[in-house]
Amino acid sequence: MIKLIWQKGLQFTAYDGNDHKIIVDTDVKSGGYEQGFTPMNLLLVALAGCMSMDIVAIVSKKGGKITSFTAELEGIRAQTHPKKHDKIIVKFVCEGDYKREDLLRAFELSRDKYCSVSATLRSAPEIEYIL
């Protein structure tokens, strides 16, 4: 179970039940302390992390030797509330000794079959609230 606990201003600490914690925060203008990732940036990290794991795993299983792998993301947000990500741009850069076709296939498998986060983003999950 994931738990968030309010700390101060609009800053929260999140726990995953496995001894990990992260600070979730926002800018000072909005009432935060700028001491951690914002929720909208965490959404981008979730997407990139999920796909990057798939791609690195699949390329490696096909015998590729990856020496560096980065993902860069930009979220283009709507101007008006709720200022959602209208579009997300993800750039993957993979260096090492591997076949380009394996990288492309790994990317496609992640996007279309394996990546849990992008599938969740596509599917508008049901959300139940209790309060």
Add this chain to the structure above:
Amino acid sequence: MIKLIWQKGLQFTAYDGNDHKIIVDTDVKSGGYEQGFTPMNLLLVALAGCMSMDIVAIVSKKGGKITSFTAELEGIRAQTHPKKHDKIIVKFVCEGDYKREDLLRAFELSRDKYCSVSATLRSAPEIEYIL
């Protein structure tokens, strides 16, 4: 810009361009080191963080004095690939001196008008990939 850099196994470090970093990881069975939040858990943190910020801000603006605020989340995942969150359950617990109706109104405003993450989840954002 958000950047993820591969570290080892399926572990990545994410940077937000504002001097914050978090470890993104997965379980050992899957090839990770279990040293950070998983992508699917980060998605839950993003949702809860965004709504919690809205609710705390709105209740406070209405004169409420919050002494503690927590959000607990559970993602119910599909059994088969891509094992997306079929349903997300979010429970908010707010303690302090405030009007119950203000809390409910703050929650509704977040869910329906202000929360950027839940709006993004509802809208299946366009994603452009570069590799």
